[in-house]
Amino acid sequence: MDKQTRDILEILGEDARVSHAEIATLANMSEKDVTGTIQQLEKAKIIRRYKTVIDWELAGEEYIYAIIELKVRLERKEGYQAIAERLYKFPEVRSVRLLSGEHDISITVRGNSMKQVAFFVAEKIGTLDQVYSTATHFVLKTYKEDGLILDEPEQVKRLPVTP
């Protein structure tokens, strides 16, 4: 990856709303080149999409999250892809990961109440043919998500003038 591409990705990765003109300044490129490079990155699916980090709790929406670890039975030919697809098509399922170790797959489920999440797991996930056990862990508090610390970020305490 060249330096300018990395610059663009790092800048947008932190704040997707920075204008192309500002990126051009920061990365020392022309605005036209920035726009061209971003289009290429989008086309190559390196940039998947632009999303907003929302504190739903603060907005008054009481979401409940649970991490569910699954043990699965693999069917011939199909491998893990088939079960992953069945899982990720549920909108309640926010993430699906294949794991090494004791469990095979970990998913994150979001709902409006513990009861709703529990029923979803029991009815939709636990009943899938390939799934032979589930372990549900409700999330009590999230401190850091996808690289973003959710508490107030740490500020350096500097004097206002130093040599």
Next chain:
Amino acid sequence: MKTVPPSGIRRFFDLVSEIDDVISLGVGEPDYVTPWHIREACIHSLEQGETSYTSNFGLIELREEVSRLYTRKHGVYYDPGTEILVTTGVSEALDLAIRTVVNPGDEVIVVQPSYVAYIPSIIFAGGVPVSVSTKMENDFKLTPKELESAITDRTKAVIINYPNNPTGATMDRGDLEAIADVIVEHDLLMISDEVYECLTYEGTHTCFSSLDGMRERTILLNGFSKAYAMTGFRMAYALAPPEIISSMMLIHQYTMMCAPITAQIGAIEALKNGEAEMQKMIREYDRRRHLIVKGLNDIGFDCFKPKGAFYAFPSIPDTGLSSDEFAERLLNEEQVVTIPGSVFGETGEGFLRCAYAASRNDIKEALERMDRFLGRL
């Protein structure tokens, strides 16, 4: 003592403390907290009870890491046993170096605009500072001619600092080789303050002692303050031939004893595992560099594009104000802190030091305020 005035930066510090809603481009240190892995290593060492003095030279493991770094990066070998001294900041290393090489009456050449500590340190050691001025039209590089013009029979050493505080200038290998020739010809020593080494955005940094014949004539100073955002740790080192290091060590052992052990442990961690986080900070400084230089030029300053460190050093448009008046009014009227160029030597008059170790939002806001201020002048 009375001949050395307090740093001009200090005066601004006092002014600022009385004003609210200040945006500071006056800070000569990173706006990052030290990377967590480094702090964590220090915390762990405290839990393990590592709270004693260390060897006067510093922990051998740290000296070995430094030695490996210079071999790997610059192809110069320094013996961890006799040629590396760990100090409390480049500040201490600088003082030791000057006290070691300067006899009363010896002249030391300082390349200005320069970091504020050089001239006072020379005077404290009984030496005589002699200034040479670099110029914006030469990209603030020292030319061999300028250097020669300042040399006399009493000249003992030269202090250079690239990447430079306050100008952001760098010198490439060819530029430095021309200086090295003058050093040999006049049989001088070089004190090279390379504390901003890692913050080089264009080209690659050449360490002075890696030049032909310069290892024996160089006291190289470098540290952790800027590259690893570790200013408060007070961690640095001096690299020099054994005769020089042993003299510096003599002063160090009686005045400082040793650098703090916790900070030394943090420094080891920084050298072993700090590269990725350092590079990330440097990439961000580089973006801010483009932002501030373009911004300053757009609002009417004439700003040299710095190649290293984290300072922009624009020349002030001709408004009849001295750089001191300009900076003071900018502070009082728009609450933006900058440092007047005159603080860094007479030749800095007419310039302003704007540190871009500040968030992009602060830089943008400061530029808007400066634009407003210029509009009113």
